[in-house]
Amino acid sequence: MKKNIILLFLLMPVVFYGQKFSTRTGTVKFEATVPSFEEVAAQNKSVSAALDASGGEVAVLALMKGFRFKVALMEEHFNESYAETDKFPKATFKGKIEGLDITKLNATGQVFTITGDLTLHGKTKKITDRVVVTRSGNTITITGSFKVKPADFGIEIPKVVSSKIAETVTIEYNLPLNKQ
Amino acid sequence: MRKMVLLACLSFAMAATAQEDLLNELDSVQVGDEAYATAAFKGLQIVTLQTTKIPAKNEFYFVVSHRFGTVKDGISEFFGLDMATTKLGGVYGITEWLSVSASRHTMLKVYETGIKYRLARQGSSFPLEIVGYNTAGINTFLEEEDYPKLEFADRLTYTSQLLISHKVSDKVSLELVPTYIHKNLYDPAIENDNQFAVGAGGRVKLTKRLSLNMEYVYNADKPDFYVNPLSVGLDIETGGHIFQLLFTNSQAMTESGYITNAAGDWGDGDFFFGFNLYRVF
Numbered sequence: 001m002k003k004n005i006i007l008l009f010l011l012m013p014v015v016f017y018g019q020k021f022s023t024r025t026g027t028v029k030f031e032a033t034v035p036s037f038e039e040v041a042a043q044n045k046s047v048s049a050a051l052d053a054s055g056g057e058v059a060v061l062a063l064m065k066g067f068r069f070k071v072a073l074m075e076e077h078f079n080e081s082y083a084e085t086d087k088f089p090k091a092t093f094k095g096k097i098e099g100l101d102i103t104k105l106n107a108t109g110q111v112f113t114i115t116g117d118l119t120l121h122g123k124t125k126k127i128t129d130r131v132v133v134t135r136s137g138n139t140i141t142i143t144g145s146f147k148v149k150p151a152d153f154g155i156e157i158p159k160v161v162s163s164k165i166a167e168t169v170t171i172e173y174n175l176p177l178n179k180q
Numbered sequence: 181m182r183k184m185v186l187l188a189c190l191s192f193a194m195a196a197t198a199q200e201d202l203l204n205e206l207d208s209v210q211v212g213d214e215a216y217a218t219a220a221f222k223g224l225q226i227v228t229l230q231t232t233k234i235p236a237k238n239e240f241y242f243v244v245s246h247r248f249g250t251v252k253d254g255i256s257e258f259f260g261l262d263m264a265t266t267k268l269g270g271v272y273g274i275t276e277w278l279s280v281s282a283s284r285h286t287m288l289k290v291y292e293t294g295i296k297y298r299l300a301r302q303g304s305s306f307p308l309e310i311v312g313y314n315t316a317g318i319n320t321f322l323e324e325e326d327y328p329k330l331e332f333a334d335r336l337t338y339t340s341q342l343l344i345s346h347k348v349s350d351k352v353s354l355e356l357v358p359t360y361i362h363k364n365l366y367d368p369a370i371e372n373d374n375q376f377a378v379g380a381g382g383r384v385k386l387t388k389r390l391s392l393n394m395e396y397v398y399n400a401d402k403p404d405f406y407v408n409p410l411s412v413g414l415d416i417e418t419g420g421h422i423f424q425l426l427f428t429n430s431q432a433m434t435e436s437g438y439i440t441n442a443a444g445d446w447g448d449g450d451f452f453f454g455f456n457l458y459r460v461f
Contacts, residue, residue, distance in 0.1 A: 022206075048206045059202035065215075072236030073420065073460050080219050081388040081417075086350060094203050158389065161419045 019053040019102070021140050021177035028062050028173045032150075032166040040165055042067040042078065049175040051140060056100035058116065058142070060093040060175065082155050083121055091120035097131060097142075105135035114144065123153040138179040145172040217302040220309060220347040221355075223422045224271060225456055226381040226395045227411035228430070228438045229357055232309040232345040234296055235273035240461040243269040243283065247431045247454035250444065260453055267433040271296075285433055288321040292434050302347055311343040317434050319365070334365040339435040341379075351385040359397070361436045375401035377439050383415070391415040393424070397439050409442040424456040 026047035032040040044066040050059050064085040069075040079085045095116015104110070114131040117124050129146040147168045150157060157165050221231035224241060235241055249263025257263060269283025269292075277298040284291055294315040302309040317337040324330050338361070345355040357379035366373045381395030393413040402408070413426035429444030429451045430437075444451045 020202075050202045050206055052202055057202055059206055061203065061206040072239055076219050077417075077419070092203060164419070 020050060020180045021053060022048070022050040022180055023175055023177045024048045026060070026173065026175035028060075028067075028171065030067075030169050030171045032169040034164055034166050037164040039070060040074065042069045042075070044068070047173070047175070049142070049177060051097075051142070051177050053100070053102045053140070056097040056112075058093070058095055058097060058114065060173070062091045064089055064091055064120070082150070082157075088121050091118070093118045093127070095127070097133065100133065102135065102140065105133060105140065107134055107136045109134040118148070121153045121155050125152050140177045140179075142175045142177065143173065145170055147171070215304050217309070217347040220302070220345045220353040221383055221393075222391060222415045222417050223424055223456065223458060225424065226355060226383065226393050227413040227424070227426045227428060228409070228433060229355070229379050229381055229395050229397070230296065230311075230313050230341065230343055230435075231355065232298075232311045232343045234277065234279050234298055234311065235271055235460075237273050237276050239273045241271040242459045242461065243267065243271065243456065245433055245454065245456040247428070247433060247452050250431075250450050250452055251427075252448070252450045265431065265433070285437075287432055287434075287437065288319050290434050290437070291318045291320065292316070293318075294435075302345070307346060309343075309345045309347070311345075313339075313341040313343055313435075315339045315435050317436055322365070336364045337434075337436045338362045339439075341435070352382065354380075354382040355395075356380055357397070359435075359439060361440060363436065363440075370403045370405075371440070372401045375399060375440055377401075379439070389417045393426075397442075399439055399442075402440060405443075406440065407442045407445065409438055410446060420460050422456075422458040422460075424458075426454050426456070428452050428454065 024046060026049045027043065027045050028047045029043045030041065044062050046066050047060060047062040064083050065079060067078065069078065093116055095114055098113045098115065100112055109132045112131050112133055113128065115126070115128040118127045125148070127146055129144060131142055131144040134141045147170050149168055221233050224231060224233050245267040247265050249257055249260035251259045253260055265286040267283050267285050269281060271279055271281040273279045279296045281294040281296070292315055294313065296311060296313045298311050300306055300308060300310040315338070319335045319337070322330055322335060340360045342358050343355060345353060347353045359377040359379060361375045361377065363373050377397050377399040379395060379397040381393065383391045383393045385391040393415060395411050397409045399408055407429060409428065409430035411426055411428035411430070413424050416423040429446050430442030431444065431452045432438045432441055
């Protein structure tokens, strides 16, 4: 009996580690538009993400050069002067969805709390927000949005344009994860 | 029992590293596209020479440039500012690799049209950005009253350039510009109809939005009384505008005039102040 329990403990991480969901085509959008000024927004449609369903661990990786703006010059400035994507090519998030139980998920969605570390422009900040998780078949979709301040990540906005770029940026994500 | 606690600890430890493992796995599957060097230059011009930058598709650049009179004239001409020459023009991106331009110059009433096309991009597999640039200038200053046999073709001057740049680092970019100029109308006593020149220039970024630029052109076929153009400039970028302040010993702003008719003299204090202003739509 004792041996069986030991075996169970041994296998636990292995078994649960197998319940993994992932994508390479997640979407992350950010929006920093100030009303009545030119739109400042971009979208990245090739975001990678993975979910370890047993513990609710989530990891997300976006290449900063993958963010597309409507205005090419804005994209150039984003890469050159704001996000400095040559120096800091990746944005990552690693965290956890609290109390996730994938057997109880449905297509209408359930709200959980997600906490974790967002790293971009070489700086890391703790994020805690609500997340909606839906499941249909072998696809678990994680969607949500949260707000960050560029200043918290050491991204300077010069005075001449500060009135045209929002102080708080809204980041929206949609990650449809398929069972591996 | 002790064994069980140990195992429990072990499984917790494995769970804790799971986030890190997940991230590392993502890292390993990321296959990025070819990483191209972007924005070797902020503006479409280093000072007067073109850079390898091409407007994006459907982007329109409105250009206003001035070259004032010689600084040597002193306070009576307000250091040249009383004698402005102007270039008004536009540049339009047809595709990501092709743009067309048209401009009107005060000097010799020249209309200049140009075409710029990217041949190679600097990236992880190739170290150079190579762009072709061709212009045709139409001199409308020539009067038929003065030259009765004048034909339209006589008004034309052609420039062909290869713009070859290398972004050395975030801050430093260099460019080399082999140039061929053909003038339909020329005075054989003083100049050749075909002239070859090589330009070299570069920029050093001082801050994120400020860069110091410099360029020099060696003209192999110039007559003695002209000099080789040498210019310095400062790029100031403010969102949708690029503002270039400059000093040069060549007052003309057409490609051919700039390279073949430089008449200033840096050593003698005979040089020109000017600026290029770009507004991007």
